Amino acid sequence: MKPRLNFEWLHGCSGCEIALLNSGELLFSLFQLVDIVHFPLLMDHKYIADPGEEGDLSLPEADIGLVTGGVGLASHLKILTAMRRQCRVLIAVGTCAGHGGIPAMRNQWTAGQTMETVFSTATTDTAPVPDGVPALLDRVSSIDEQVRVDVCLPGCPPRPEMIIAVLEALIQREEQRLPHKSVCETCPTVRTGKGQATIHRGTVRAAYTPGEPLDRMRCLLEQGLLCMGPVTAGGCGGRDVPLCLRSRVSCRGCYGPVRKYGNQLLDMMNALASNGIDYRTIIDRTSLLRFSGAHGRLRPKGERK
């Protein structure tokens, strides 16, 4: 019998799911590899078996559980707890599940402040903020802050072949071989060891000769562009060059820190200092944590250490 799979999404954008659906033939391998028993984007299994009855959220038992998104609402906690209870192995898929991702940028404000801002924009009618909905939690957390997680697969989105490889390794009982290099270690741009001492605004574009391959372009950090490559987990380009670099645009850190509990802000400050670059020329340093604000890294202003 094929292993059974539950796939749930929490505080994310569905980009991880779409990456998997975009993978062509690989998608058929997924269907071959496992029996999907719960996957709200693709199939009609509901939380409560009998819709007429009040009842506890019930998910099928499964060998493997995939969870995308972090935890941002009270309802996410319930689903995540049920997933952990029902799934023998639980995999955090994507940067939100592993590090909070973009939605954890909200951790710089309280839940109340966010509600107030969202429901008082210029075109919004005056009304009390909604209270008949699952409550916003005060902080967006990664899923490993809430439950035990067996495998953490980053990416915004992750590469579909990595998701399939993780599942295959699990099913064959092989050791997981997750990428462990930084973006820089997978980037072919030219490094001379001598670069700009300051960081430009993001409006400054990379200098390069159109038509020439990436290994003829000067390293973007050395060009004075803020590139998070040194402190970001690699793998976005698969066996090829990093994805953003293909557009001649610098890395913003979307795979999260290279080391599991690495701090992209502190690690980047160190990387800049050791290259003689003045970190104070970065206009918005908090944003270095834009993909990894969970684990208490981003906090409301008054609470910052």
Add this chain to the structure above:
Amino acid sequence: MKRAITIEPITRIEGHARIRIDLDESGRVSDARVEITALRGFEQFVIGRPAEEIPRIVTRICGICPWMHHLAAVKAIDGCFGVSPPPAGNLLRELAQVLAHIHDKILHFFFLAAPDFVLGPESDYSVRNVMGLVRSEPELAARVVRMRQLALAMLERFAGKAIHPVAGVVGGFARPMDAGEQRDLLADGQVLLDFACQSLAFAKERIFSRFVEEMLSLGSVTTGFLGTVDAQGSLRLYDGLLRLMDPGGGLVEFPVEEYDQFLAEHVEPWSYAKMVYARSWGEGISLDSSQPRGIYRANTLARINVCDHIATPRAQEELEAFRELFGRPAQGTLLYHWARLIELVYACERTLELLADERIVEPLVHHVVEPGAGRGIGHVEAPRGTLLHEYATDGNGCITRANLIVGTTHNVAPMQLCVRQAADRLIGNGAADEEILNRIEMAVRAYDP
């Protein structure tokens, strides 16, 4: 006995939502609503960020339509910094946008909606899905999967990252296209256009003809419509004038900069999604299904209702055939699927047009940009409806204020009416089996929310 039915989660949609149906003592529907149960708060956490970073942050509003948010934001920040892209920059942006429409429409129609029609609304939930489609229609499924991958590969070829893109930059596009890429993309675009035309022919023969009754009746309501057109009244996805049609068919046009005079957002305590309504009609908003007020719809059917014509030949032919059958405006909720495939044909034809424009390979793709104080509004037609991003910046070019009206929110109010209508019609004496509840969900699925 009074009781409530909850459908949670609504499945085969992109997002988190549930349906709640209240029944009175006699088992009749007394209330029905779609509750959007997620909020992330982008309007809060973009505050203080350097504006040029916004197009790389707001992509995460939606993993299906990141290009739409990317481009609406990049246009809005162009406005804040007072810059406009060179011709090649604009052409490359639009090409990326129409290609993103193509893979989205294939996804929605075949992966999410088609199981209801091909396998039937009454089929068991365990097979009524894309996996079931793969088993029952293996050749079709394989082709669909390959075509989606092709549209994605085309995007990656000139824009690098396809999900959560980075190639749209303030002032233009990040890198030029070369002649080799242009040639290859033209060949691939032709393959997509053939597939789009065959998809529409397949759907007409195998689906729409079998569900004629449902197309016109399931979740059917009478509303206004919102879309985007050019100066000649032709359908536009990338830019143009907003055109608002009232339920009687009367039209008003306005530039996006005046959106706040025509649209407003209503808040209900049971939904995180705000409900956009037509402020300019001066009647406020009412969700009372017997006498709705202020309600219009966006997304595919809306766009093909408000436009006078489509400027590409095959899509125009299909539009004429559609109007012949359903008139203008067409109101049937499931007709959104038909309109979606007409737009798919348009997006493929537009891809070829853009690639045939010789300016698309010009090396100048972006202008120099100086950050500063300003206000900018950017808009595109996203698959789910008109998407508006507005930002204000301070002297450093950092965000001080944001207002986002996303495609789906235009349809949140009409979805309430559709679900109420479907529930009223399908639930008798409190009896609601799995098939009936799925049919009610189909009224939501039509909007691809």
